[in-house]
Amino acid sequence: MADLRDFIAKRVAKELRDGDVVNLGIGLPTLVANHLPEGVNIVLQSENGIMGMGPAAEPGKEDVDIINAGAAYVTVNPGAMFFDSATSFGIIRGGHVDATVLGALQVDKHGNLANWIIPGKMVPGMGGAMDLVVGAKKVIIAMLHTQKGNHKILDECTLPYTAINVVDMIVTEMGVMEVTPEGIVLTEINPEYTVDQVKEATGCELIISPDLKDMI
């Protein structure tokens, strides 16, 4: 599982360009920062008020006034800036974040996203997710392709939306998919799987790119 997560994170990292402003969700997306290609430096935004977030603080060296959106002590890089929450979401909503990487419960062929209400569980709140996916220039969903065998990539989300028409790309352990006006296009495949296996694990028609590549 940890390997799969790193495999996905590593592929997501290849989408990022030098100088990009990026907001990484908690969990798997956080791993993306560990896999940046050589020469690619990104500027991490944390919605609780940091531009230029650095790695987690070393034990014993924490600055108690500096946490990330997951409430863990972090560092900031030289050239960082702290700001309030209205400014933070002005940056997010205003399209100044080049990419955000989040997990999902469901994504559908329209690019609709559901990732905040789990049926039968307490509703934890959307936090900053709704603003992030509406505002970021590129929304990348990083997740396992299915949930205990159940489809997560669908014709239509059945769970309440986080936002509509926002997802640009989906990266799973099986492949890389782009959301296009025609539907979801598989552009890269993990060579450990066949196209039929990916199709079977997908709950909507999967368009296979004529230019399908190996996911590496």
Place this chain on the structure above:
Amino acid sequence: MADLRDFIAKRVAKELRDGDVVNLGIGLPTLVANHLPEGVNIVLQSENGIMGMGPAAEPGKEDVDIINAGAAYVTVNPGAMFFDSATSFGIIRGGHVDATVLGALQVDKHGNLANWIIPGKMVPGMGGAMDLVVGAKKVIIAMLHTQKGNHKILDECTLPYTAINVVDMIVTEMGVMEVTPEGIVLTEINPEYTVDQVKEATGCELIISPDLKDMI
């Protein structure tokens, strides 16, 4: 004329309370700061980005980065703050300015104000005046009672409005008037004038307060 202006400014100053946040318009209103009663310290807001503005800068001691809204070099008092224009007008529009003092071309019995378009002259722009009179808790008009013999206090403004229903008080060389739902009430009179003289100089019905006092 200079005396009249100081006379008016001195009376306006008595309306201010210790600790009030005040924005003074250019010209006569600026003089109000020179006439504050003993023990009354106000916090001057300047819409170009100062809370806690001080007196004009002494020649040779100017800080070239600090001007007031009239583009003159000023000082700031200890405890001042500089901010951007959106923050400045958030303070103004949000009702955090206790009083603003401005001149007027016309005021009417509804408290409507016209002070930005002079007929036949080029329209200079409203600057921050529209926001100030809508946002300040108390709007005090400080002006000469008439303009070359023409009425300025009217039934209805004939010039384009700066804002509607905003004026609380009018202070002129003839007296002090409050704008009430019933109309304009003369509450104080300059003993150099008779009530009839003030009535004649006023272009709408003037209600005389049963408690009319001398303006001192």
Place this chain on the structure above:
Amino acid sequence: MRNKIKTADEAVSVIQDGASIMVGGFMSCGTPEILIDALVRKNVKNLTIICNDAGVPGRGVGKLLTNGQIKTLIASHVGLNPEVAQRMNTDNEDEKLECILVPQGTLAERIRAGGAGLGGFLTPTGVGTIVAEGKQVLNVNGKDYLLELPLRADFALIRGSVTDKFGNTTYNGTTRTFNPMMATAADHVIVGTCEIVEIGEIDPNNVVTSGIFVDTIVGGEEPWQI
């Protein structure tokens, strides 16, 4: 000038049952714990609390929740405090919590609007979701937006790092969060701060919250800790 410095208990003495209170911070980093503690001691009830999140039990607004003082919670995230779910689902009407969820950016902007005299704003956030229910949708230049309304409260409890005796306040690191907006959007503002300095000691370029917004200053706020 009026002395604004009080003890925490004196400061919160003006807060009565049923008050609406904004509380700064994010996961209680930037939350004035000493003011929360005083509010727990005062034990006022039926509060409406506006805060980014419900923190965790025993921290920040979590203390008010544990003590059964919150009737309505307006927040963007409550998932890390299991007491929220317990109290939302309780059959005991006295303990029942109403929880209103607002997207974090919308919450921050609504509070800003409340302080800045705006009647509302149009945001793309929440369009097509349950957040849009009951809200006006306006189309501007071909794009749909929700009309979101300003939010104000009776009180704001904010947390400063350095505060001068006039109330001018700075916030260190990520303690800033919702504090600056909340300071503008409440009728009565109390700042719990780590360090009180003389007027003039903070560079006017670096003040974040003007003293004009601050009614009461309480010193002795401690650093936040996980």
Place this chain on the structure above:
Amino acid sequence: MRNKIKTADEAVSVIQDGASIMVGGFMSCGTPEILIDALVRKNVKNLTIICNDAGVPGRGVGKLLTNGQIKTLIASHVGLNPEVAQRMNTDNEDEKLECILVPQGTLAERIRAGGAGLGGFLTPTGVGTIVAEGKQVLNVNGKDYLLELPLRADFALIRGSVTDKFGNTTYNGTTRTFNPMMATAADHVIVGTCEIVEIGEIDPNNVVTSGIFVDTIVGGEEPWQI
């Protein structure tokens, strides 16, 4: 990291005829004169300039006006520059200036909205006046507001006091004005600054404009003088 530092002439080389340009400052205090001078040298025409005011002749955007480069001026106050009236009333179509007046608070907020992804906002300013003409009036809780729309531009020319090589910028005194909002509301942002420092030299608590907004940095901006 890409080097953002250029000369003023290199910096404005991307600006073409017909561009819309936001220019920071208030009575040209906080206006990047070195960038204006370069724009005069480049002599691009038919510009839409968004600026608080028209300054005075020979200062700030007044230079662009004198040089006949402005087609449309969006500002809150133009009364202290007599050239505005001359050019508004000229019969020479090539020199004719269109002037759009916006209340100062509304102008600042429209630019902020443009940078913050808002579709508009409701303000009480201008209700019942000619500013309301052609605008939607919405009633919220019994009070009328105008719906004002966001404002963006192709370029923003802003003026910093201290800027690090990433573009993080601070503004001294009253030079701040419209600069921070404009930095967020244009597709391409050029900062003319007084002092360029190394990355890390500005305290992250005191940065006002993040370097992420800044495309180009030009040093050598001089202090403002009356």
